[in-house]
Amino acid sequence: MSDFFIARQAIFDHNVKLFAYELLFRDSDTGAAPKDLDDDVATAQVLSISEEVGLTQLVGDRPAFINLPHRFLVEPELLPFEPDNVVLEVLEHVDIDDQVIQGMAALGERGYTLALDDFVYDARFDTALKHVAIVKLEIPGIAPENWSSEISRLKDLGVKVLAEKVETNEEFETLKALGCDYFQGYFFAKPKVVTGKRLAPNKLAVIQLLSKVNNPETDIESLSELVSRDVAISVRAMNYVNSAAGALNRRIESIREAVVYIGRETIRRWVTLLIMARLDGKPGELVTMALVRAKFMELLAEKGNQEDANAFFTVGLFSLLDAFMDAPLEEVIETLALPQELRDALCQHSGSKGESLDLAKALEHGRLSGFEPFAIPAPTIARLHQTATQWADETLAGMHNA
Numbered sequence: 001m002s003d004f005f006i007a008r009q010a011i012f013d014h015n016v017k018l019f020a021y022e023l024l025f026r027d028s029d030t031g032a033a034p035k036d037l038d039d040d041v042a043t044a045q046v047l048s049i050s051e052e053v054g055l056t057q058l059v060g061d062r063p064a065f066i067n068l069p070h071r072f073l074v075e076p077e078l079l080p081f082e083p084d085n086v087v088l089e090v091l092e093h094v095d096i097d098d099q100v101i102q103g104m105a106a107l108g109e110r111g112y113t114l115a116l117d118d119f120v121y122d123a124r125f126d127t128a129l130k131h132v133a134i135v136k137l138e139i140p141g142i143a144p145e146n147w148s149s150e151i152s153r154l155k156d157l158g159v160k161v162l163a164e165k166v167e168t169n170e171e172f173e174t175l176k177a178l179g180c181d182y183f184q185g186y187f188f189a190k191p192k193v194v195t196g197k198r199l200a201p202n203k204l205a206v207i208q209l210l211s212k213v214n215n216p217e218t219d220i221e222s223l224s225e226l227v228s229r230d231v232a233i234s235v236r237a238m239n240y241v242n243s244a245a246g247a248l249n250r251r252i253e254s255i256r257e258a259v260v261y262i263g264r265e266t267i268r269r270w271v272t273l274l275i276m277a278r279l280d281g282k283p284g285e286l287v288t289m290a291l292v293r294a295k296f297m298e299l300l301a302e303k304g305n306q307e308d309a310n311a312f313f314t315v316g317l318f319s320l321l322d323a324f325m326d327a328p329l330e331e332v333i334e335t336l337a338l339p340q341e342l343r344d345a346l347c348q349h350s351g352s353k354g355e356s357l358d359l360a361k362a363l364e365h366g367r368l369s370g371f372e373p374f375a376i377p378a379p380t381i382a383r384l385h386q387t388a389t390q391w392a393d394e395t396l397a398g399m400h401n402a
Contacts, residue, residue: 304374
């Protein structure tokens, strides 16, 4: 594969359940859409990489939103995908001429779902709107007082409305109440913090359990006892261990055996993940994001010959605890028995771990420029991030089957 990578951004329904991913083509050297490539070439690269890697490796069983410039609209036979796993986005600057309308109609007849990107109403879109199922509104580009009228106009036409660049929970709740169907942005990774409100007792108990499980001074016996106290976690942990131990001729019968067999660090990660995933009212994509960050930072540390790759993993995994707990990150971290270096990385983004966390966050937004941790080339960083994404998807699939 070349010096390019595919960034993916989650799209949610009104219940904050994962609906789809948008695939974005990025230059590994800059992390941005290459300026020297036109939209046709960029889309061709997306299609090529998607075929090379496999669309299911990029988005699992979810639909993939893919930008569709002029050439692919007038030559729809160039598309290599079946219609049931993609949503084709007509870019906002495409000239809606007769050829494009004919291409949209042909794609619709073949069963493809079409969407209009960054929509701002203009009469030239009237005919095109008859062929699309979803319209994307770029929320920062619309004055809040006009949200209602823009959404109502589209709902009256019978299309689904996707609000993109939704960055706060307040925006999400307002747009949801106004009738938007889908949402894209990083609102789901922000804590719902209420000033002056103490951490809820159930979440405080989770924090205390996380602290004990991740305390380096917790020995195997204590770790086994902690896990065994929670029936649901212990059952799923045992199921996971026995599925991973398929080569053995016997079943693992106890949590202590599991810890000894797969190692303290692996069982700690697994139990931490199960604890975080059980929190009520949190989207599954939040767990995915935490896992991608964790694995990417671990891979980055290993590639950079760092001795404490496990600590990089922990920083990535815990970097979204504020969103999981709906409390300021500093307050949550204060309750955990973490070394000061890890606390500083999480709260101040200091040191190599903090810098690696900054890079992990930037990659989520499709940005890569300005980061050179451990002198690792940008194309290698892009590949590590793709590996981490695939690992996270496979790990969560295994967790759900456990």
